Amino acid sequence: MSDVVWKKDVSDVNDGILVGLRAPHPSFYLALSVSVFCLIIGAVAWGYQIAVGTGVAGLNSPVYWGVYITDFVFWVGIGHAGTLISAILFLFRAKWRNSINRSAEAMTVFAVITAGLFPLIHVGRVWYAAYWMLPLPNTNNLWVNFRSPLMWDVFAISTYLTVSLLFWYMGLVPDLASMRDRVKGFKRLLFGFMSFGWVGTVRQWHHYEAGYGFLAALATPLVLSVHSIVSWDFAMSMQPGWHTTIFPPYFVAGAILSGCAMVYTLVLPLRHMFRMEGFILDEHLEALIKLTLLTSTIVAYAYAVEFLIAWYSGNPYEWKIFVKRAVGDYSFYFWTMVFCNCVFPIAFWSKRIRNSKFWCFVICVLVNVGMWFERYNIIISSLVEDFVPGSWGHYEPSIVEMAITLGSFGWFFTWLLIFCRFFPLVSMSELKLIMPKPLNPTKRKA
Amino acid sequence: MSDHSQTSQKTKGILALYKYLDDTCGAMDSIEKNLSEFKGYQVYSPTSYHELIDRAEVKYGPSQVRWFTLVGALSGIAIGFAMPLLMDYDWPIVVGGKTAGIYSLPAYVIFGFELMVLLGAIATIAGMLIMGRIPNPHAHIFHDKLTDDTFGIFVPGVNKESRQAKLLQEHGAIDLIETA
Structure with a gap:
């Protein structure tokens, strides 16, 4: 990133970013309308499922984990890039993350909230969900089973959401103070309250920087652990196709791939809507694409190793599942996953493609599609055929499940767009750190 | 003494505004050499430049x-x-x-x-x-540009004619404001 040429300086940051908030491009309102429409479809479908019962979903023996758990794993995965960019890249001092970390963190928070809806949707009687998901004794005074990966997951996801929220909000505090200092009246009072009375003394920055570093250090193992624990939801069972030790790193790599692709998918249009081209530079987007390429390569390697392990294990059930994934009833999902996640991103090796926003956007959308199909492929193809041929079955998602999935995208994008409408999409205080420092030109000449 | 007069005592003084980071650092170094004359001074920055954080580390010690x-x-x-x-x-x-x-x-x-x-x-x-002494509902905002692109050094209990004010100006202050 050393060759980045800034056309703006530190004095332009607050003006440029906050002016963009006042009057977003009309496409913002179109995007918000579409999101709200999708959200309404999903809400109606969920309401219908609650009223009629979970029978309206396509779940039946032997597949009790269908699209809802696919969606859950997909959205948790999407959240990973946010923490990777805000925490891990912070520790590695990757400067380019400063222009996109805010949008990536917002994406994480809303993606994990979206993911958290799916266990509630999946259990059907949502009003009993607390007894199944929290460490509360049931009506027989029995505690939850702490050796169950599902309980591990509850702790992992809730910790992840809380830490991501704290990280995101603490990053916002200096920017909220900047917003407070530009407005009058009630808005000033509101932003003053939200920024805790931050005034930017060096003493405050000193403790802020120390705390931010510790938060990043705590969040870094969290990035790796959360999707590892999600993968144990599968790998700790005896189901063929699931019971493998490669699952944790494979899931983490996949999560980061989908997250990076989603950040690009979001940042590119948002940059246009809020006129941030001068702050989120093409070089920053290219760095994100390089990270997507790296994780795509790791994911491709994981797919290959998974097949190798299935063959080398000598377990006929395991091997049969993998063969059927490639050539059986669900092969469409498998090959969609392979092409979207491993083949299309190969184009990113070309600098010309990396610098073409159109092709990068298209490929990143395809990666998101591919990552959804990856989860669908893992869950469905293993569940339809286990060790007992008599219990084999078939699964197709129902219209209600698909409507709720669409609604989850609407829910996610609605919150994200509302956030971007009222709060700076780029962290102003952190962006100033990667721009040329305001040094006295007369002293520099001397 | 009432709360209001206590607050005004804390906020009465001079605020030197700086455009450049190196000017601010130079002023901070001079202040540290004449610390007895600058009791209770505060430095304001729009972001966490390492030059300032390093000086804060010396002033306040490692963060607790x-x-x-x-x-x-x-x-x-x-x-x-x-x-x-x-x-x-x-x-x-x-x-x-x-x-x-x-x-x-x-x-x-x-x-x-x-x-x-x-x-x-x-x-x-x-x-x-x-x-960081927050949340602070009584936080005094000396100048709106301090969270934008301007650095500031506030010295309590002195005025524009003081020796302290001259020292701050010598280091390139773009403005010197008496605060109430």
Whole structure:
């Protein structure tokens, strides 16, 4: 990133970013309308499922984990890039993350909230969900089973959401103070309250920087652990196709791939809507694409190793599942996953493609599609055929499940767009750190 | 003395505004050499430039936020192991012939780890807030540009004609304001 040429300086940051908030491009309102429409479809479908019962979903023996758990794993995965960019890249001092970390963190928070809806949707009687998901004794005074990966997951996801929220909000505090200092009246009072009375003394920055570093250090193992624990939801069972030790790193790599692709998918249009081209530079987007390429390569390697392990294990059930994934009833999902996640991103090796926003956007959308199909492929193809041929079955998602999935995208994008409408999409205080420092030109000449 | 007069005593003085980071650092270095004349001075910055943070490290010492993090994280580990063990003690659930309690410790590492991160993060935030003296509903905002692109040095209890004001101006202050 050393060759980045800034056309703006530190004095332009607050003006440029906050002016963009006042009057977003009309496409913002179109995007918000579409999101709200999708959200309404999903809400109606969920309401219908609650009223009629979970029978309206396509779940039946032997597949009790269908699209809802696919969606859950997909959205948790999407959240990973946010923490990777805000925490891990912070520790590695990757400067380019400063222009996109805010949008990536917002994406994480809303993606994990979206993911958290799916266990509630999946259990059907949502009003009993607390007894199944929290460490509360049931009506027989029995505690939850702490050796169950599902309980591990509850702790992992809730910790992840809380830490991501704290990280995101603490990053916002200096920017909220900047917003407070530009407005009058009630808005000033509101932003003053939200920024805790931050005034930017060096003493405050000193403790802020120390705390931010510790938060990043705590969040870094969290990035790796959360999707590892999600993968144990599968790998700790005896189901063929699931019971493998490669699952944790494979899931983490996949999560980061989908997250990076989603950040690009979001940042590119948002940059246009809020006129941030001068702050989120093409070089920053290219760095994100390089990270997507790296994780795509790791994911491709994981797919290959998974097949190798299935063959080398000598377990006929395991091997049969993998063969059927490639050539059986669900092969469409498998090959969609392979092409979207491993083949299309190969184009990113070309600098010309990396610098073409159109092709990068298209490929990143395809990666998101591919990552959804990856989860669908893992869950469905293993569940339809286990060790007992008599219990084999078939699964197709129902219209209600698909409507709720669409609604989850609407829910996610609605919150994200509302956030971007009222709060700076780029962290102003952190962006100033990667721009040329305001040094006295007369002293520099001397 | 009323609250208002106490507050005004703290905020009465001079505020020197700087456009450049190196000018601000130069002024800070001079102030540190004449510290007795600049009692209670504060430096304001729009962001966390390392040049300023390094000087703050010398002035205030290493940040104490680390102790908050450590205590939070250790409490998290303790609670993360204690919670499932105590619940096992209350009513052991034997699933698949696996004995509950101390023999299931490997499974409880997850809770120890997750709560370490969770309470460590919450304690870190608490440390950042407490050590940074926020939330502060009475925070005095001397100048709106201090959170934008301007640095500031506030010296309480002096006026524009003072020796302190001259020193601040010598280091390239673009403006000098008497605050009430």
